[in-house]
Amino acid sequence: MMKQNNSFREISDKLLAAGSVLIYPHVNMDGDALGSAVALCRALRDLGKASYILIEDEIPRNLLFMDRGYCTHDQNILEDVDVSLCLDCGDLSRFLKRKDKFLAGKSSICIDHHRTTVPFCDYNYVDPEVAATGQLIYYLLKEMECCTDFRMDGEIADAIFAAITTDTGNFQYSNTTRQCHEIAAELYDLGVDVRRVSQEIYESVRQERILLHSAAVAAMERFAGGKAAMAVVTQDMLKQTGAGMDETEGIVDKLRSIEGVEIAVLVKEDTEKLKLSLRAKSWGNVAVIAEEFGGGGHTKAAGCSLKLPLEEGIPLIRQAVERSLQLYHE
């Protein structure tokens, strides 16, 4: 059942032949999911298509600047959709509330860079070697420029920069490649406003968020001989700080930045389950930990959920991290 990737030309042709396209970024959208979606939606509209980004949760506050009327929660906004296109996710479970609408599209496309993605659409472009889906969207839009009057502009450049800079940790993660910088260089020619994107994403931080990060870090735990660091965000901490669970991004990276820490774990106490964000620094592998709990991701960044209360989940997580640190070592 495994399908080969289609070419950008084939995907471009399919999109150019469509009248309507609904774009599906994954739940808990990040800069790459939304940036990719915005760049593509804007391009499709420029090309005269009816296009929206269909979402099922809220846009993170620091990414709101990208949504200039592209995102909607309204599943009826377009009927008889020609193309359902999922971005930065290759699994129906990452857009569960929109699944039926997605499958109702006359045809489907998946563009993604996750290693665990199994191609399941009519057209697929899945490349785990690229750092960000935004990179693939850039190549797709270049392809579209070849045979149409469409041209990328500053707004699209901002969205693609947002996608690449967030998913590469500002060009610091090991997933960063020559191509990321080549694209960034070309975005300057398109008028990217790096300062604005960066200020929006990183420098308008809610005090509640900063207080939550401080509280989580202050209560962190080191284990596995110091090689692992784990922090927990509980519902109580959200109440005390006034922050939302969508404001936990960055905590796990702070844990990883500690000298001697190889694997960092953030455990979020959701209403019915624990959600985990996992990071490895250099030689560790967190994909195996995530997979153990039915999740997935990359070796250096992965995620999963556990349907367990905190007191039962934490020891299991600790054990899984320790196992991974034994399996993959320096």
Place this chain on the structure above:
Amino acid sequence: MMKQNNSFREISDKLLAAGSVLIYPHVNMDGDALGSAVALCRALRDLGKASYILIEDEIPRNLLFMDRGYCTHDQNILEDVDVSLCLDCGDLSRFLKRKDKFLAGKSSICIDHHRTTVPFCDYNYVDPEVAATGQLIYYLLKEMECCTDFRMDGEIADAIFAAITTDTGNFQYSNTTRQCHEIAAELYDLGVDVRRVSQEIYESVRQERILLHSAAVAAMERFAGGKAAMAVVTQDMLKQTGAGMDETEGIVDKLRSIEGVEIAVLVKEDTEKLKLSLRAKSWGNVAVIAEEFGGGGHTKAAGCSLKLPLEEGIPLIRQAVERSLQLYHE
């Protein structure tokens, strides 16, 4: 007296003709100063020159990885030096203790990107349009490759990446250009190990430091209608977290990044006085606050001291910040 820039060819020729070169980065060296110096020193040694980086203060902990026997405090390490070359600084006051040695060189070269630099050497390349001196060193080494067997390698690539990424705030500051990304892309061909550089520079943070930052931020105070944020680092907090007062850098920037905060203040409880770090975000002026207490600085970043205990100093600081916010407003 103002001299025009020399060409990289002229500077390259001068260096290729030299037998010995001493390189002078500025005091309080940063990633750009040291990264540029290491890249150049390594290249000169490859070319058979006697070359060292002469320093007068300590290498910051997170930059130590770059020094593989290049840096020395020993002013007698080379005698009758052919070329004195200052990097990332264009002012003798930034290498005051090494000034006499610098001036004793048979000829002098300055390579810098500071707007305030007045060319004062025999050969100068000063370009305030580039984001980092490391960029200029890259161009110079390319020039050297043209007429010699010398070739840049992974170690040089790492040093140049360190220079560019630190001075551009990881490609987020407004000084970042297309050329920064073009060079970064080319560094991949040379085998740059971005992950290692980034880990060394940013991800070897002492846990004590992170705990201190969390404690200080968690206890911060907002006042002046939310326009001001103030955090205090007490001697007690240092004891509790195990951190040193030299590990407070970054706290005041975190306060400033909070939505709505225009002026951020960090108060450090030193043994006999209070030391203040002040930051303004966009329209505020902290220089006037610092001057009020006998300190100084720029409108957006300033500092001062108060010979008062905390309980007496804090109300005075609060008042001074409020006065400044009344005087300078949006």
